[in-house]
Amino acid sequence: MAVAHRSEAVKPPPRPVLIAIDGVDGGALMAAARTALGGPGRGGISGWDASGVFQDLAVADAGAGAPSARTLLLLYAADLAFRLRWQIRPALAEGRTVVAAPYVSTAIAFGRAAGLKAGWLTDLFRFAPRPTRQQIVLRRAPDRIAVKDGFVGFGCDRLNWSSAAGTRRQMIAEIAAHLRRSGRRTGTPRPRVRRSA
Amino acid sequence: MSSPAAALRLARRSARRHFTDPSRRRGLLVAFEGPDGSGKTTQRKLFKTWLQSEGYDVVTTKWNSSDLIKPIIKSRKAVRALSPEEFSLLHGADFRHRVEQVILPALWDGKLVIADRFLFTGLARDVARGLDLDWVLKLYQPLLWPDLVLYFAVSPVTSGKRVTATRMPSFYEAGQDVTEVDDPVESYQRFIARVIREYESLSLIFNFITVDAEQSIRDQHYQIRELFLAGQQRPWSTWNLDAVAEWRSLTGARR
Numbered sequence: 001m002a003v004a005h006r007s008e009a010v011k012p013p014p015r016p017v018l019i020a021i022d023g024v025d026g027g028a029l030m031a032a033a034r035t036a037l038g039g040p041g042r043g044g045i046s047g048w049d050a051s052g053v054f055q056d057l058a059v060a061d062a063g064a065g066a067p068s069a070r071t072l073l074l075l076y077a078a079d080l081a082f083r084l085r086w087q088i089r090p091a092l093a094e095g096r097t098v099v100a101a102p103y104v105s106t107a108i109a110f111g112r113a114a115g116l117k118a119g120w121l122t123d124l125f126r127f128a129p130r131p132t133r134q135q136i137v138l139r140r141a142p143d144r145i146a147v148k149d150g151f152v153g154f155g156c157d158r159l160n161w162s163s164a165a166g167t168r169r170q171m172i173a174e175i176a177a178h179l180r181r182s183g184r185r186t187g188t189p190r191p192r193v194r195r196s197a
Numbered sequence: 198m199s200s201p202a203a204a205l206r207l208a209r210r211s212a213r214r215h216f217t218d219p220s221r222r223r224g225l226l227v228a229f230e231g232p233d234g235s236g237k238t239t240q241r242k243l244f245k246t247w248l249q250s251e252g253y254d255v256v257t258t259k260w261n262s263s264d265l266i267k268p269i270i271k272s273r274k275a276v277r278a279l280s281p282e283e284f285s286l287l288h289g290a291d292f293r294h295r296v297e298q299v300i301l302p303a304l305w306d307g308k309l310v311i312a313d314r315f316l317f318t319g320l321a322r323d324v325a326r327g328l329d330l331d332w333v334l335k336l337y338q339p340l341l342w343p344d345l346v347l348y349f350a351v352s353p354v355t356s357g358k359r360v361t362a363t364r365m366p367s368f369y370e371a372g373q374d375v376t377e378v379d380d381p382v383e384s385y386q387r388f389i390a391r392v393i394r395e396y397e398s399l400s401l402i403f404n405f406i407t408v409d410a411e412q413s414i415r416d417q418h419y420q421i422r423e424l425f426l427a428g429q430q431r432p433w434s435t436w437n438l439d440a441v442a443e444w445r446s447l448t449g450a451r452r
Contacts, residue, residue, distance in 0.1 A: 051283075056269045064264035065298040067290075068447050071266075074290035074336065081282040115201025115446070123335045127282055160297070160447055 014095030017043070018088065020103035020131035023138050024176050026150020032137045033101035043097030044087065048151045051082035057158065066160035069114030076107045076151060077124050084128065092129075102151060104128050105136070109178035110155055113171055136183040138176050201446065208445035209438050215305065216433040216441070223433060224304030226341070227425065228315035231349030232393050233370065234359030235410040236417065240349070241313050243418045244425075248309060256303040258295055260314035265298075266291035277368050281326040281375065288319050289336040296341055301444045315343060317399050325391035326375050339439035345428045347421060348405035350397075353390040355411060360385065 021032050026048065033045045049055060053075050057067070067075070083100070091098045104125045111121045152175055156168045166174075216223055227244075229237040241257065248255050261267055270287045273279050279287070303310050316337045323333045334340075351359075360366055361382050368374065371381040372388025400407060406424055408417055 053269055053287075056272070057265070060265050060268070065294065067265060067294060068297055068443075070443075071290050071293045071297070074286050074293060075266075075269075078283045078286035078290065081280060081286060085280055085283075115205065120335065120338055123332065126332065 016092035016095050017097040017133075018092060018129060018131045019097065019099045020105065020134045021099060021101035022103055022105035022109070022134065022136055022179060022182075024106070024150075024152040024172055024179070025137070025139055026102075026153065028137050028139050029101040029150060032135060033099040036099050036135065037097065043099070044091055046083045046087040046098055046100045048102055049079055050087060051079045053079050053082075054151070054154055058154070066158060068160045069111060069116060069155070072155050072158065073107055073111050073116070073121070073124065076110075076155075077127075080104070080107075080125070080128060088129075100131065103131060103134075105134065105179060105182050106151060106175075109175045109182060110152060112178045113174035114159070134183075136179050138179060204446040205442050208442035212438055212441040212445055213435070216437075222307045224307050225309045225345075225429060226300065226304060226312065226343040227309070228312045228317070228343040228346045229349065230315060230317045230346055230396070230405065231410060232351060232353075232356045232389055232396065233366075234356040235349035235351045236359075236414065237313060237349050237410075239414060240347075240408075240417055240421060241311055243414075244421055245311055247418075247422060248311075254306075254308045256299065256308050256310045258299050258310060258312050260318055261288060261291050263291045263294040263298070265294050274367070274369055277374065279369070279374070281323065281328055284326070284369065284374075285319065285323040285328055285333055285336065288323075289333075292316055292319065292337065296440065297444050297447065300341065301441060305441075312343065315346070316340070317346065317396070317403065317405075320399055321392050321395040324395045325372070325388065339443055340436065341440040342434045342436050344431055344434075345425065346403065346405045347424065348396065348400050348407050349410035349417075350400075350407050351393075351410045353386060353393055356389050356393070357382070357386045360389075 019033075019036050021029050021036060023029050023032070030045070030047065033047075037043055037045060057075065080103075088098050088100060107125065108118070108121045112118060152172060156171050159171075215221075229241050231237050245255050245257060261270060266287065270279075270291060273283070273287070300310050300312070319337065320330065320333055324330050360370075366381050366385040368381070371385040372391070373379075373381060373384045376384040376387050378384035378387060399405070406428075408420055408424075410417065412420075
């Protein structure tokens with residue numbers, strides 16, 4: 001009778017890993033996501049707006065009225081539910097690594113900066129699994145973030161502004177501050193601060 | 198820049214003053230709820246005509262009708278691409294946008310808003326799809342309570358007969374995304390029974406006023422008039438302060 005080689009018999013199944021990368025600048029998030037993934041074949045990156053909801057919003061009739069932060073976050077949650085269904089959960093089920101950039105913390109920081117209660121935001125995203133590890137990526141001069149640079153830039157450009165929310169620059173600075181605090185609370189590595197171009 | 202919290206406090210004060218000022222006609226919100234085929238739309242039209250003849254300035258808002266979100270939902274429904282969570286979140290976004298753009302501005306201006314379906318539609322359908330009531334209810338916070346919720350009660354059999362008499366129920370209307378039944382009519386019968394069960398629970402929790410939607414159109418209409426006249430003097434619900442204050446702080450109290 002043939003006896004299986006010892007190393008073949010005990011080979012463990014691949015361990016699924018979910019890495020969340022959050023921050024204000026979509027370009028920096030994608031760069032950090034590629035680094036975190038460590039190379040092709042190891043898994044995949046799940047980026048913002050995989051469902052195309054925000055792409056559709058971008059071409060909506062201006063007369064439809066600007067969305068509030070709460071409306072934008074409901075849409076973000078819908079997009080995240082889509083990403084979880086089609087990208088994140090299937091990859092984790094195969095034991096692969098998935099980098100979600102951005103994930104939940106970016107949205108929560110956006111909502112907190114807009115004055116929404118932490119409890120509502122936490123409840124909204126409770127369908128999302130806790131990441132295996134989290135990284136906060138921030139850079140200086142966040143006021144230069146353009147629409148193409150992901151959810152925060154898009155959201156700040158589309159938002160139904162009020163005098164209370166201040167300027168776009170103040171809002172982005174506030175989001176970054178919330179992300180820094182969230183990073184400290186969860187014990188994630190120090191935010192990576194890059195100089196902007 | 199004042200903080201969002203300070204802006205909210207100011208907005209709460211001004212909202213309370215505005216809605217409790219006895220010198221102005223305050224806005225009223227009446228919600229029509231019930232399963233498909235319960236005759237809500239017919240009654241809503243009759244009610245609106247009567248209110249206008251009584252001198253009310255009436256605004257109507259329908260479920261899933263925001264100019265911003267409706268096209269997003271429609272295109273995804275067409276390709277049957279929505280999970281229960283996505284379905285729920287997108288309808289929540291549509292509702293929130295209408296609250297901010299249509300309902301609250303009209304109420305602030307002293308108008309009467311008739312909502313042909315309100316957030317309870319989202320609750321009943323989403324819970325019937327297997328989602329958690331607590332999670333779905335929180336999506337709709339800060340809650341806006343209608344002055345009157347009229348629930349048009351029909352049996353699943355009546356709803357099924359009325360809906361399928363003239364057309365085939367659509368994929369999501371029939372709940373085929375969760376029943377996994379190929380025949381839309383059979384799926385509708387199963388799904389609407391679940392939705393009605395949820396409506397009946399909500400009716401107890403939230404004190405809906407039930408209209409027997411199996412009686413004649415005329416009898417229902419006169420019953421609605423009586424219910425409205427009896428309920429219109431109710432004081433403004435302070436439960437609505439958070440919703441109004443958030444909207445006021447969003448608009449920078451420009452109104």
